Amino acid sequence: MKSPLIVALDYADPSAALDLAALLDPSQCRVKIGKELFTVAGPLLVEQLQDKGFEVFLDLKFHDIPQTVAKACHAAAQLGVWMLNVHASGGQAMLEAARKAVDASPHRPLLIAVTVLTSLDAPALQQVGVFDPVSVQVERLAALSAAAGLDGLVCSAQEAAQMKLAHPELCLVTPGIRPPEHIADDQKRTMTPAAALAAGADYLVVGRPITAAADPAQALAAMLAACAA
Numbered sequence: 001m002k003s004p005l006i007v008a009l010d011y012a013d014p015s016a017a018l019d020l021a022a023l024l025d026p027s028q029c030r031v032k033i034g035k036e037l038f039t040v041a042g043p044l045l046v047e048q049l050q051d052k053g054f055e056v057f058l059d060l061k062f063h064d065i066p067q068t069v070a071k072a073c074h075a076a077a078q079l080g081v082w083m084l085n086v087h088a089s090g091g092q093a094m095l096e097a098a099r100k101a102v103d104a105s106p107h108r109p110l111l112i113a114v115t116v117l118t119s120l121d122a123p124a125l126q127q128v129g130v131f132d133p134v135s136v137q138v139e140r141l142a143a144l145s146a147a148a149g150l151d152g153l154v155c156s157a158q159e160a161a162q163m164k165l166a167h168p169e170l171c172l173v174t175p176g177i178r179p180p181e182h183i184a185d186d187q188k189r190t191m192t193p194a195a196a197l198a199a200g201a202d203y204l205v206v207g208r209p210i211t212a213a214a215d216p217a218q219a220l221a222a223m224l225a226a227c228a229a
């Protein structure tokens, strides 16, 4: 049985990503490739990680006009990834176009939508013209994503209980996971692994607590133990 852990391979160099992957057991976690790593390493690294047995979450957070996002989702699905994502704030037509494109693909990854980035808090949302509480904006974007038939949401674990209640059919992918002793870095809405799982998160995305640790293997083992507890 796989753990809910998704390790964010946030590196500028594919060899660093492969080095960390060598410490990981694909039966115990999945890996995430984001914008930096995909820009430097591209589809080849996706293939290399999949060949090692990893399920890959391609975290490119597409956000553009519907046709562009549909074509990007189709191309991403062709890579054989396990999961890919778009920004829910791209709107209903964009979400529906993404859904249609993935459904038309021979390989159908999970398609999920980012609600409110975990690096944002209420003052930051106000700066972009959103004066509702974070939880209200998350629910607004979650409802849009559910109506478009997406498979899941990216939200903070702080909204997980609310999201599980409102949208039990959607899987919840939660970044901003921090062990109790770890600094928040640029994350604003954080939670510990155990609290996130208790709140209803299905998947925990963890980057720097592992990748920036003095001993990534030890940090990973501690994280896996926290997930299993």
Ligand SMILES: O=c1ccn([C@@H]2O[C@H](COP(=O)(O)O)[C@@H](O)[C@H]2O)c(=O)[nH]1
Pocket: 008, 010, 034, 114, 116, 117, 118, 119, 154, 155, 175, 176, 177, 185, 187, 205, 206, 207, 208, 209
């Ligand atoms: O709302 C979001 C959406 C995506 N992310 C991504 O998750 C990881 C988190 O890394 P940490 O080092 O554990 O903070 C990173 O790749 C982000 O791009 C997110 O943090 N929040």
